[in-house]
Amino acid sequence: VVDGVSDVLTLEDEQIRPTPGLGSIIDTEYIMGLGTVDERMLILIDIEKMMSSSDMGLIGSNFN
Structure with a gap:
């Protein structure tokens, strides 16, 4: 569930870096x-993968 969206951006391939290894933290x-726009660093999240996760608990018999 999203409360609001402040910006929608289109990034070029050269503005996107691979996810860094953060270990088990x-x-x-x-x-x-990770995306970069000017001085900003953005975390790029796979929304489709997140929303289809059973951890979200949004998909189930409660929504008919």
Whole structure:
């Protein structure tokens, strides 16, 4: 569930870096990479993968 969206950006391939190895500190399963725009660093999340995860608990018999 999203409360709001502040920006929608289109990134070129050269603005996207691979997900860094963070060891076991942070689960990077849903992180697609890191984006850079000017001085900003963005975490790119695979929304489709996250929303289809059973961990979200959004898909089930409660929604008919």
